[in-house]
Amino acid sequence: MKKLIYLDGCATTRVDDEVFEAMLPFLREEYGNPSSPHVLGKRARRAVDEAAASVAALMGADPADVVFTSGATEGNNLALLGMFGHDDRAPVGGLFCPTDHKSSLAIGRALAARGVDVRTMRVGPDGRIDLQHLAGLLDLHSRVATTAWVNSEIGTVQPVAAMAALCHEVGTMLHVDAAQAAGRVPLRVREAEIDTMSLSGHKIRGPKGVGALYVRPEIRHRLRPVMFGGGQYELRSGTIPTHLVVGLGKACELALARLDAERRRAVELRATALDMLRAGLPGVRVNGDPRHGVPHVLNVVLPGVRGESLVSSLSTVALATGSACNSGSQEPSHVLTAIGLSAQDANSSVRICLDASMPFEDLVLGLDLIVERARDLAGVVVAMGGHAPFSPS
Template sequence: MSLNQKIYLDYNATTPTEPRVVEAMLPYFTENFGNASSDHSFGWYADEAVEIARNQVANLVNCRPVGLIFTSGATEAANLALFGFCKKNRRTGNHIITCKTEHKAILETLEALEANGFEVTYSDVDADGNVDLNELEESIKSSTILICLMLANNETGLIHPIKSITELAHSKGVAVMSDITQAVGKIPVDLKDLGIDIAIFSSHKLYGPKGVGALYLNKKNNISIEKHLYGGNHEKGIRPGTLNVPGIVGFGEACSIAQQSLDENHQKQLNLRNQLEQELLTIEGTVINCVNEIRLPNTTNVSFKGVDGTKLLRYLNNLAVSRGSACTANQVNPSHVLKAMGFGDELALASLRISTGQNTALEDIQKAVLEIKKAVNQLKIVSI
């Protein structure tokens, strides 16, 4: 079966590049191919394109362009931010607070920092993935320098109350870093209003090209990081290397398009999600996770009781859905997010993340539900 006959419902993993984005990028591969650091007209033209894109990205998330550093993606941005901030502030303290449902890009970087002498508190979450703000406050101590919590969970869609968390942290003199990757382009993200000190996000989650992302440092709050990559003064010396001008141009264009259609797309995704969940609940033993929480409009995390989850994805060979994060989806392991929420291995394995996008139609939802019903019924019979 060809790819175009399959139904793609894994937009939280990646999105197709929008045709208008591709069109904007193309000249920077051919006639406008200059290096943005070159001191001649080709370089000046490329540099101007980068700065236009920086403004486009900044406008979508309401921050000052000067605070944005282009990277190869959110994972690189996470490494630059965590290592850079923690090393810069090591004399002030060595304690970081996060939670157990963060993305592996954060958790594995924090593990590396632990090996370098930093202390990390991994906060528990409740059955819906929420962090207890009272417990969070109690975790802060004199050596705490950073709280690191994502804005929207990539597996469940749960939205954390980041503004309340930044207000709490700042009252204690602690900075806040947030992975806003899944939220940008799906819901309004206002970095100025949220008060976030450090943010990371990526282009390919909002119909831009892969291989480009951004690191935001709140200059108003005097946030700076120590560099640990060397070889040039590109991107304020934080991320040296020749800039990916076509990718950055595409990132900017994707942000501009997302800003124009944010409200319309939000409502469309919400309608699709409501229809999907209503139909899934007709399957016996189905549970929609975080159903009563504030979530991303496009994300459904669903569990099927009494189903052999190790075979579930293989039975859904006409659908592109996932068991969890795309970074670990090829492994038949229970989601660390659901495990942290109290799920046993069996139910966690029998869970799916379904995420819709701008190309998803109601017909896709209806076909997907029929496919899921068939698979679940077969696996219930097999498991008896």
């Protein structure tokens, strides 16, 4: 079997070996329910509490502020739906970012169907929210505004602290989807005065099916549960999956310890990838503004190449045209069209997500294959002997 070069880390990541090892005992020997009063239950509860401390450390929060969930999608639903009730009488509103993940945008549509005044923030060509426009949208009826801290397709970092300040001037809460931000930017949720924030384990080399929601204690009373049961958490019932929670805790611990080193490594990998694309494919353009983005995400227009055709034709390189939630759609990316790209350019774009732990040789091999296949699809005439393999200066 040929080696697969994985360049789709925004969709999911491989579970880290240390995370896997930390989870194993809680699948077999330490199988107690954390809510049980006996010795196995107490040991499981201790492991859950330790995991909560690790998650909170990555967030810049206190362990008591952490609610374990099945992932960022559930966290977004708990936070955003939980701020509204079916019996709301006064006019209420919510503000959504048009480039966010569909797990947030779909909530906006559901709220609009309930009669909530859903408004859309404006973004610039770099994907950043227009703060002046946001300030004009906010009023005393605005209950919550929401955004992704880091965009999943172009890597844009939103000014969440400035957004929180604007929201709090009129009593509006700010929810942040940090699925792509965790492990890539310092979160410091208390310092930024964010009200609620979600993340997923599988984006940071943890297991799928587990995540966490931060809830600022000062606003916890304003959230309503959206599911009911044994009351394991005030906001989220259900048996706590100890092995998944332990895996998330370990993944958060490692992500925090590696944050600075992995960012520096991602900067190097991005520079190499961009050099190779520009050398092999004239006219390549970067979507978004790298000055306001994370280096791990590189989204580019490949003129004359349909992104879906490129992705599907590469048998040994895994990359994507955009967020995994859009993979079955034939429509151009809503993120790229929102920042002003034409449908043609959006359909000619691909997203390369860089794993800071990947060998440099794997990146070069992967980009060499991407360039070669893109040239074939674009009908570019290559001189006899092909193009030379990339060699960094």
